Amino acid sequence: MPLPIPDHLFAAIERAAAPINSRERPRFFEAMAVELEKHPTLGEGVVYRACANLQRTFSCEARREVERTATARHLERRQRRDADDW
Numbered sequence: 001m002p003l004p005i006p007d008h009l010f011a012a013i014e015r016a017a018a019p020i021n022s023r024e025r026p027r028f029f030e031a032m033a034v035e036l037e038k039h040p041t042l043g044e045g046v047v048y049r050a051c052a053n054l055q056r057t058f059s060c061e062a063r064r065e066v067e068r069t070a071t072a073r074h075l076e077r078r079q080r081r082d083a084d085d086w
Contacts, residue, residue, distance in 0.1 A: 005036070016055055
């Protein structure tokens with residue numbers, strides 16, 4: 001069942017989703033819906049806390065992915081360099 005969210009709170013959620021990778025935004029909105037369904041009353045505090053927590057979660061996931069990719073590239077370069085040295 002859709003949550004009745006006032007326009008100004010929905011706008012806040014959209015703003016919170018803006019820095020999230022566009023491929024991850026649907027997951028962000030799904031996680032937001034799950035989080036907001038836990039609360040009988042939706043107010044600004046509930047929405048803003050949920051936004052902050054989920055932004056951290058999704059930002060940390062993105063950071064880990066970047067670090068994993070960067071590490072993989074670094075290791076590939078090192079292996080190529082080591083192979084060239086032989």
